[in-house]
Amino acid sequence: MPSSSSIDIGGMLYHERLTRSLSRLVQINRVIFSGTTKYQRVEIVESPDFGKMLLIDGKVQLSTFDEYIYHESLVHPSLFSHPRPEKVLIIGGGDGGALEEVLKHNVVKEVVLVDLDKEIIEISKKYLKEVHKDAFNDERVSIFIEDGRRFVERTNDKFDVVILDLTDPSGQSARLYTVEFYKLIKSRLNSNGIVTTHSESPYVYQREFVAIYKTLSEVFSIVRPYGAWIPSFGLYWMFIIASDHIDPRSISKDLIKKRFEERGVYTEYYSPELHEALFVLPKDILMALKRTDVPVSTDEKPIEIPV
Amino acid sequence: MPSSSSIDIGGMLYHERLTRSLSRLVQINRVIFSGTTKYQRVEIVESPDFGKMLLIDGKVQLSTFDEYIYHESLVHPSLFSHPRPEKVLIIGGGDGGALEEVLKHNVVKEVVLVDLDKEIIEISKKYLKEVHKDAFNDERVSIFIEDGRRFVERTNDKFDVVILDLTDPSGQSARLYTVEFYKLIKSRLNSNGIVTTHSESPYVYQREFVAIYKTLSEVFSIVRPYGAWIPSFGLYWMFIIASDHIDPRSISKDLIKKRFEERGVYTEYYSPELHEALFVLPKDILMALKRTDVPVSTDEKPIEIPV
Amino acid sequence: MPSSSSIDIGGMLYHERLTRSLSRLVQINRVIFSGTTKYQRVEIVESPDFGKMLLIDGKVQLSTFDEYIYHESLVHPSLFSHPRPEKVLIIGGGDGGALEEVLKHNVVKEVVLVDLDKEIIEISKKYLKEVHKDAFNDERVSIFIEDGRRFVERTNDKFDVVILDLTDPSGQSARLYTVEFYKLIKSRLNSNGIVTTHSESPYVYQREFVAIYKTLSEVFSIVRPYGAWIPSFGLYWMFIIASDHIDPRSISKDLIKKRFEERGVYTEYYSPELHEALFVLPKDILMALKRTDVPVSTDEKPIEIPV
Amino acid sequence: MPSSSSIDIGGMLYHERLTRSLSRLVQINRVIFSGTTKYQRVEIVESPDFGKMLLIDGKVQLSTFDEYIYHESLVHPSLFSHPRPEKVLIIGGGDGGALEEVLKHNVVKEVVLVDLDKEIIEISKKYLKEVHKDAFNDERVSIFIEDGRRFVERTNDKFDVVILDLTDPSGQSARLYTVEFYKLIKSRLNSNGIVTTHSESPYVYQREFVAIYKTLSEVFSIVRPYGAWIPSFGLYWMFIIASDHIDPRSISKDLIKKRFEERGVYTEYYSPELHEALFVLPKDILMALKRTDVPVSTDEKPIEIPV
Secondary structure, three states, rough: OOOOOOOOEEEEEEEEEEEEEEEEEOOOEEEEEEEEOOOOEEEEEEEEEOOEEEEEOOOEEEEEOOHHHHHHHHHHHHHHHHOOOOEEEEEOOOOOOOHHHHHOOOOOOOOEEEOHHHHHHHHHHOHHHHHHHHHHHHHOEEEEEOOOHHHHHHHHOOEEEEEOOOOOOHHHHHHHHHHHHHHOOOOOOEEEEEEEOOOOOOOOOOHHHHHHHHHHHHHOOEEEEEEEEEHHOOEEEEEEEOOOOOOHHHHHOHHHHHHHHHHHOOOOOHHHHHHHHHHHHHHHHHHHHOOOOOOOOOOOOOOOOOO | OOOOOOOHHHHHHHHEEEOOEEEEEEEEEEEEEEEEEOOOEEEEEEEEOEEEEEEEEEEEEOOOOHHHHHHHHHHHHHHHHHOOOOOOEEOOOOOHHHHHEEEOOOOOEEEEEEEEOOOHHHHHHHHHHHHHOOHHHOOOEEEOOOOHHHHHOOOOOEEEEEEEEOOOOOOOHHHHOOOOHHHHHHOOOEEEEEEEEEEEOOOOOHHHHHHHHHHHHHHHEEEEEEEEEEEEHHHHEEEEEEEEEOHHHHOOOOHHHHHHHHHHOOOOOOHHHHHHHHOOOHHHHHHHOOOOOOOOOOOOOOOOOOO | OOOOOOOOOOOOEEEEEEOOOOOOOEEEEEEEEEOOOOOOOOEEEEEEOOOOEEEOOOEEEOOOOOOHHHHHHHHHHHHHHHOOOEEEEEOOOOOOOHHHHHOOOOOOOOOEEEEOHHHHHHHHHHHOHHOOOHHHOOOEEEEEEHHHHHHHHHHHOOEEEEEEEOOOOOOHHHHOOOOOHHHHHHOEEEEEEEEEEEOOOOOOOOOHHHHHHHHHHOOOOOEEEEEEEEHHHHHEEEEEEEEOOHHHHHHHHHHEEEEEEEHOOOOOOOOOHHHHHHHOOOOOHHHOOOOOOOOOOOOOOOOOOOO | OEEEEEEEEEEEEEEEEOOEEEEEEEEEEEEEEEEOOOOOOOEEEEEOOOOOEEEEOOOOEEEEOOOHHHHHHHHHHHHHOOOOOOOOEEEOOOOOOHHHHHOOOOOOEEEEEEEEEEEHHHHHHHOOHHOOOOHHHOOEEEEEEEEEEHHHHHHOEEEEEEEEOOOOOOOOOOEEEOOOOOOHHHHHHEEEEEEEOOOOOOOOOOOHHHHHHHHHHHHHOEEEEEEEEEHOOOOEEEEEEEOOOHHHHOOOOOHHHHOOOOOOOOOOOHHHHHHHHHHOOOOHHHOOOOOOOOOOOOOOOOOOOOO
16 A cells, blocks of 8 residues: 655644554645634545545544445444334434445435534535445435434434444533433434444543443443454544344344345445454453443543543 | 653654554653664663553564553464464564463473574563563573574474564565465474464555465465454554464364363453454455455565565 | 644644654644645645745745745845846746845846746735735736746846745756856846855755855855744755855945935845844854865756755 | 665654644664653663754753854853953753863863752763763862752852853743842852853744843843854754843954964854854844843743743
8 A cells, every 4th residue: 555656754744643642644645625614623635545534623534545444334233233224313424424334225214414514514525425425415314414412302203223423522522422312312212223333442542432331331231342443543443332122243144144135235344244253352352341440421521532 | 541641742752654654653751772683773662552662673563561462363363273282483573472472371392482683582581571471481492593484494393383473574584474485384384283474454564464365375275364453553463374274263162262271371362252253354355365466475576565 | 932722733734854864843724725736736834833834845935924034035135235236037936025025125127037837926926925915016027937047048138136046956946056057147147246046054954055155156256155044944044145246245234224225125134234244154164165075066967955 | 964874754753842833853863871860851862963962851952963053152152252251150051061161261260060960960971971071070160969049049159150051941940040040140240240041942932032031131231142053953042141241242353363362262163253243133033122022030920931
């Protein structure tokens, strides 16, 4: 992958703090978009290694090089675990990448996407077609420009799968990682309902990863973490599926394979075989899940990313 | 993990180029050792996130924070796949970390460690006890200060497991990743013999990872890649096990569990459950293994890391 | 000057190599323009410390914070040394900053600006008004889009002052720093004619600075270096005035003061007092000017910046 | 100066924040010393561009490449302005660089050096001989390990010149930049006495530079700022001479030349000619000295460097 067009890291760079004492530099060939929406600073840049990158408030949200890994990991383990996901709610995900994966399941009849920031959707529509593939135009899709928590509080709808595709817990978005919020989500799930969220990196942000796990465990009886390496994030990344009825770990690869065929889904990363392996974690991460020094996240004391 | 001792990346840093257009900065609290051996530049530094780090020619080799992930991943999948690994050869690994993992198996009767650089061993003995835990003093261990390839050419010994714990293929070390070298290794294996090597990162150095896979496939009938996230490397890292008789993918978790008990091994990362999941790869990496544009590495045209 | 809007260097950065082992990082708040002209990559970015910065091929050309220091230093020492600069040629300087300074002298009747890159002028007109203050519209100004050397070869005009406001000597622009080029310039000077150029940094690029000095000394009998600290360059910067008839070092501050009044010039950095002090150099730089290991720059072997 | 030994900024680096949004990276070839004294973190490193660098708490104090510029600029303008500097006090300066310059004046009979940190002196004696040239052993020198302010409070001695060679105003050292401290210094000066201090960078730390100027102006009737470019600092640096009787600006170059000869001083940077030019400042810095928004530094509200 190393490009031959430059012999050193120079010119425009994207610098991201991963921890207080660790950071990375990504060379930028071209700035495609740079602006500030009502809520956040947004850049779309082009890098030799990762193609287009979407940055929100200076943190990478996705790259065209590996968004399929992130979005397939976020969406398919829960959708394939569900016997018939007809109605799906996505909170966040204004780039349309999760939406595009959800719509691949032909059993899906309705997807509601709720994002606070209208402009993120507009910018994505214009500059990130390779991510969402015009999923916004699918007639099964409804879009609400609204705070995700508010939407969940006011809606009477119920969903089979809820996908939380949020920015890291910090400031306002921390309200979307608390026990109170997960209870709201649970109240909007059909029986057999499943919720899935990304959940930070297991070593570098272990406290936050474990807090999300423990907080979901307060509300749901089945909570299953799994991970994926997202090169453009510079970190291994965790996801969690939670439910009261469906255990994704006990869905066999043969059943997944059958659902793949029935639903006409094509993937580049996720597979029936991978599904089975996904929920086996190494010993150190299993130990981390038992940490007693990590609190449950609440509206009163929400966990936040430290950087 | 973020340390509260500093609010910004400052002072002494370790900067590592991951690709031509991607790099990372690691803050350094203390330089424990800095010098040049006969063969390479060596530093041992202390960082807030990763503890002590061993740098060779400016590239991180291990950190005390996560060397157990690297060394357990390198050593145990092959040793546990082998029914009775009595005689083990480690080429490279002068830090003693792989050695310490090998010696955990009480069936091991003899370990030969061959490293070109005597001083690396001396420096590790002095500064990296938490890595090797004085494994060098175990009476089962013999150490040869010698080029690994030369040793394999001249020795008459045969081994049950050969572990290649080498610096990345570049310059001299590229000779330890070629089809000719792997044939030499094969000639020094007992029946049931297994060889294992680390094999670069699957996206960022995909060409090199696939080349190692294809090169081993020229020599061995069973070749199994698997991966692990090593935080201090900044990259997901691949390993490959090769053999003509033993397929690690078909060793059940129950058999592994039995061997754990028989051999008295304690681990922090690797487990019988993980062993089974380890060899399931996502679709994109399976596709990459079929790339036809990647050549087999030969003495005449060895593959090398591009940075 | 440190801004309170951020607690660390993060997000978008501008990274500039100053030498092979020295570089700097400048935080960027906003990318105002990013594109590639026929000849070069151009960015206009906004930084907390330096305001808008114009980058060409990843190297800073000016900032709105301190362009007055650069442009006043480039223009006024020669224009004020000349008794009556009526006709001025600027080669390069497509940003209009030198032009604006020249036009402050009401004795100037005609300024010819020659820049290879039409788009640089267009971009500057649009985004850098605080630099050129619409100087392009002054009726005394003619603009030629043309290689500077070609223009000098073909023109029959003669000038009182020639100002070389060029990118660093590298590739094509190295042809504008050679003894052959300076001879062409000399042939286009009126009697009393003066040429001035910036000439790199005196320690970090000492070889290049001295080469320009020695090359001008081959062609002109009076060659006077002087310097200024340009914060946004990260380096102290040298300039050189050359002439066969006028020695800027012997123009008294009283004469400069008189010319200031006659010509109605207002400055923010340069002054009659400073003019006198400007040409006094420290001992180490005077020594450097005598270096015998630095060649004269010729078309056959032009000096180039090493980065 | 660019070294040919490396093609990119890699391996060990020294990163220094110059402002909140500006920093620089200096490649390090070798770490010569790394440790923590009772008071501060100290490193001596070797860089391709600047030779050995002394870092205190992660900020560069000097380099062997250009310490002569800093130390000659700090010492000689005041010592040469004084008709007969027999007794000199240096506060700070534990590296011995200022000491070495002072001792070049054969009229000097006694130098008292007061530094809080005994270990800095020991480390400098061992590793920085090219800076101090064993000046510590000169029989005219007395060393006191003591807080500089305390020393001034308790001593009954009087001095002809006091040289403040301090770390930047921050925390404890801010007490050595206040009006109360300067009054103490004044009380320890002989008639004709002079004090000199470095005083930060004129644009990037303009507020602090001006504060030091205004604070000295509260205590002394003659206050003269001047500057020098110190490549290894990455910034142009200011100094200030203050006195009630001697105006360095009115000492002619001929008188300086005479004193050079009488006192047997040899320099590499400073010269009689430079002395005259030194005190001429550009218009923008003269304007800055009149800023009314910058307070005098007092014990109650000391100014501090913002980073």
